[in-house]
Amino acid sequence: MSDPLLSIRDLRVSFPTRSGLFQAVRGVSFDLGRERLGVVGESGSGKSMTGRAILGLVRPPGKVTAERMDLGGQSILNLPESKMRALRGARISMVMQDPKFSLNPVMTVGQQIMESYRLHSGQGGRAARDKALDMLRAVQIRDPERVFDAYPHEVSGGMGQRIMIAMMLAPDPEILIADEPTSALDVSVRNEVLRIMDKLVTERGMGLIFISHDLNLVAQFCDRVLIMYAGQVVEELAAKDLHNARHPYTQGLLNSLPRLDHQVDRLAVLQRQDSWRDQTPPLRSGA
Amino acid sequence: MVKTPGQGGLPPVNGGAPGFGRIRLRRRAKNVGGVALSLVLTLLGLLLVTFIIGRVMPIDPVLKVVGERATQAQYDAAYQAMGLDKPLWQQFLRYMAEVLRGDFGRSISTGHPVIDDLKRVFPATFELAALGTLIGVFVGVPLGVIAAARRGGWIDQIARVVALVGYSMPIFWLGLMGLLLFYGILGWVGGPGRQGIIYDGMVPTVTGMILIDSLLASDWGAFRDAFSHIILPASLLGYFSLAYISRMTRSFMLEQLSAEYVTTARVKGLSERRVIWGHAFRNILVPLITVIALSFGGLLEGSVLTEIVFSWPGIGQYITKALLAGDMNAVLGGTVLVGTCFVLLNLISDILYRVLDPRAK
Ligand SMILES: Nc1ncnc2c1ncn2[C@@H]1O[C@H](COP(=O)(O)OP(=O)(O)OP(=O)(O)O)[C@@H](O)[C@H]1O
Ligand SMILES: [Mg+2]
Numbered sequence: 001m002s003d004p005l006l007s008i009r010d011l012r013v014s015f016p017t018r019s020g021l022f023q024a025v026r027g028v029s030f031d032l033g034r035e036r037l038g039v040v041g042e043s044g045s046g047k048s049m050t051g052r053a054i055l056g057l058v059r060p061p062g063k064v065t066a067e068r069m070d071l072g073g074q075s076i077l078n079l080p081e082s083k084m085r086a087l088r089g090a091r092i093s094m095v096m097q098d099p100k101f102s103l104n105p106v107m108t109v110g111q112q113i114m115e116s117y118r119l120h121s122g123q124g125g126r127a128a129r130d131k132a133l134d135m136l137r138a139v140q141i142r143d144p145e146r147v148f149d150a151y152p153h154e155v156s157g158g159m160g161q162r163i164m165i166a167m168m169l170a171p172d173p174e175i176l177i178a179d180e181p182t183s184a185l186d187v188s189v190r191n192e193v194l195r196i197m198d199k200l201v202t203e204r205g206m207g208l209i210f211i212s213h214d215l216n217l218v219a220q221f222c223d224r225v226l227i228m229y230a231g232q233v234v235e236e237l238a239a240k241d242l243h244n245a246r247h248p249y250t251q252g253l254l255n256s257l258p259r260l261d262h263q264v265d266r267l268a269v270l271q272r273q274d275s276w277r278d279q280t281p282p283l284r285s286g287a
Numbered sequence: 288m289v290k291t292p293g294q295g296g297l298p299p300v301n302g303g304a305p306g307f308g309r310i311r312l313r314r315r316a317k318n319v320g321g322v323a324l325s326l327v328l329t330l331l332g333l334l335l336v337t338f339i340i341g342r343v344m345p346i347d348p349v350l351k352v353v354g355e356r357a358t359q360a361q362y363d364a365a366y367q368a369m370g371l372d373k374p375l376w377q378q379f380l381r382y383m384a385e386v387l388r389g390d391f392g393r394s395i396s397t398g399h400p401v402i403d404d405l406k407r408v409f410p411a412t413f414e415l416a417a418l419g420t421l422i423g424v425f426v427g428v429p430l431g432v433i434a435a436a437r438r439g440g441w442i443d444q445i446a447r448v449v450a451l452v453g454y455s456m457p458i459f460w461l462g463l464m465g466l467l468l469f470y471g472i473l474g475w476v477g478g479p480g481r482q483g484i485i486y487d488g489m490v491p492t493v494t495g496m497i498l499i500d501s502l503l504a505s506d507w508g509a510f511r512d513a514f515s516h517i518i519l520p521a522s523l524l525g526y527f528s529l530a531y532i533s534r535m536t537r538s539f540m541l542e543q544l545s546a547e548y549v550t551t552a553r554v555k556g557l558s559e560r561r562v563i564w565g566h567a568f569r570n571i572l573v574p575l576i577t578v579i580a581l582s583f584g585g586l587l588e589g590s591v592l593t594e595i596v597f598s599w600p601g602i603g604q605y606i607t608k609a610l611l612a613g614d615m616n617a618v619l620g621g622t623v624l625v626g627t628c629f630v631l632l633n634l635i636s637d638i639l640y641r642v643l644d645p646r647a648k
Contacts, residue, residue: 057553081559089556096554101547106569106645116555151645168554 003073004031005174005207006054006092010067013049013058013231024049024062026231032175036201036208038218038239040253041228047211050228051177054209055092056084072174090120093168094177095197098184099160103152109136110148113167120171135166139196158189165197169204176201177209182217194221215242215253227253230277248273326634333626337619338382342375346613351395391620396612401620404605409624410495411481412594412601415521416586418498422525423532424579430529431536435544436563446533453530458523462596465519477516479598486512520597524590528582535578539571546570573640580636584629 013025025046030037039047053064056079069077076087096102104112113132117123123131129148136144139162152160161181168176178197182190198221201208212218218225219242227235227250235247245251249272341348350357353365366372370381385391391401434446469476477483481497486509490501498517501509543549544567552566553559589603602621609617641647 055554057550085556085558087556088554094554096547096551098547102551104548104552104566104570106643107566108645115557119556153646164551 004033005072006032007068007070008054008066009069010065011050011053011069012065013046013053013062014065015062023231025053028228028231028233030226030233030236032207032209034205034207035224036198036210036222038222038225039209039211039228040213040215040218040225042213045228046231047228048179049231051094051179051209051211054175054177055088055094056081057088086120089116089168089173090171091173092175092177093171093173094179095161095164095168095181097180099152099157099164100184102164103160105152107151108148109150109152109155109163113148113163113170116167117170131170132166135170136163138169138200139163139166141166156189157185158193161185161193162196165193165200169200172204173206175207175209177211179211180213181210183213229272232277322634322637326630329630329633330627333623333630334383334386335379337623337626338379340622341382341615341619342378344615346615348615351613351615386623391623392616394609394614394617394620396609396614396617401616404617405602405620405624406495408600408602408605411599412587412589412603414496414498415517415524415593415599415601416583416589418517418521419524419528419586420579420583422522423528423582426525427529427532428536428575431533432540432563432568434533435537435540436559438541443537446537450530450534453527458527458590459592459596461526462520462523462593465523466596469519475515476519477512479516479596481513481516481599482509483512483516520593520599524586524593528586531582532575532578536571536575539574540567543567543570573644576639576643577636580632584632587628587632588625 008031009029011025011028012023014021014023016022028046028050039050041047049058052058053066054069056064056076058064064078066077069075071087071091076084079087103109107115110129110132113135114125114128117131118125118128121128121131133144133148136147141147141159141162147155147159147163152163155163161184164181176197181197182193185193194217197208200206208222210218210222215225219239222239225237225239225242226233227237227245227247229249235245235250237245237250242250242254245254252272349362349365349369349371352369353361357365370378373381389402391405393399394401394404397404430442430446430449434440434443437443466479470478490497490504490506490509493500493503497513498510501507501513540563544563546567549562549567552562557565587602589601589606591603591607593599594601594604602625606618606621606625608614609621
């Protein structure tokens, strides 16, 4: 792999709490190329915080430190807010979990898509409108003109998430962080949305960080998978090698999935050990 | 790549309803009918209540008219002339017809028709309440928004103290202290009353609001004089209104700022100002308007204490005096007027809600 889009070493996010410093992310390192990187882990393992730290969206009193956080070879660690704003949306973007809550209820879909495009491209209203309609078409919305003027409550969840994708990809970012983009969706539209997102990300040669609980989904949808546990990456594998996972936590995750190929009478209960909290995994892929 | 079987067209996510726009319009039209109906019913209810109060009060309306020393014949004649021998429902119809004509009867304490009194006192209160509310909105809303955006910061602390003082300070005490300081000691503002003596009655009455009437007459001296008289009581009411409005604004904003769409706006790279005013603030407009309307309505009732401290000839004083004198025509007339104002304010905030919130049905 040539120069990675994003290179992160020893990322830490901590929050002061009454009982001392709480470390949500404890030394995460990875590189992201023009690929689809899955991030899997149980609830509270720090997946979302990692994404937010990359976007500079960890709000005080939360603190972000890292040995390195480079975007396209340039450090974005603790950039001043104005510099960070210029990157946000334009070079790194994010799609969140539930379109019902992540779209502004009092603005039309069109206004919301045009807003970020106009901000970063400096184009006027006409060009922005054309771009927005193009993007709606790109996420396979059949009558873009109508959806353009619709309000978020007038569209379904699946359509809402496609609108989010259109909105976030309109300014042509290099990296998209998708934080459980389908977990609020009906199973019937889930694959549809993923397929559309995947197509756009691949066509544009973007890097994708795909955060999920769902190991199966990540395995079929991503090139590489990070397994997170208690704020750390405990294992990093190519998606196709998932069944060779060595870390007991990953194996546990795999064993607790229902299988199609052979009968499993009881799903295994996920075991956790305190010793996993503090071992650092070898960094496999890299620059 | 996701392996999805059968990649045909999309599932019909929306049922393909044609033209959201037209449906929205039609829905609105139906709503306007509903709003009008509920308006009429509310006003009817208001009249019914004032009518009943007028009948059950232990004050004989006939005696009030003919006086203690009237003969039985005079009493009976007046009794019939007032329609009190008719069945109640006929009396109510007659009452409604009178109210619709603006006829609330004669005030026994002033000797004028109640409607003329109201035309005099209500604009005084309205002017004061409007200015107070303007101050409350233009200071309270930004204060509340900034307090929420910089939660725990020094502006938030100031806003907290301002609201606390506003909630706990007796209004007449603040009013008296204000008069003492700004009028008595510093001489910055006019004293009690609406106008200085030299300007009294100089401006032709159009709206009854002296600030506006003096502007209409291009009488700058009178305007300045009226302004120097109104500014202190208006600031006082404005202070109480801003204490309330800023607290409500703050809590509405805090709720919105933790919403996901605010994160979306930040992810887009929008400036914090755009995020707050362009995204979050637009979502609090509807509840905020209701709060402002309520606070304005409260001031329209006439803040009796403020009016007394500042000798402000407004509706609060008028109704209170009438009540003490057993002047039921004046009390009920004033009540109908204030009640109607509340109903209209409700109507306005209801309409604005429909205009501003696309989810309104
Ligand atoms: N503002 C905050 N203050 C203190 N702790 C926080 C704060 N925000 C998040 N955390 C903690 O950080 C940890 C990581 O949270 P994060 O949202 O990254 O988890 P996650 O892996 O995305 O989980 P999920 O799958 O449930 O979304 C959690 O334990 C959470 O409680
Ligand atoms: Mg999360």
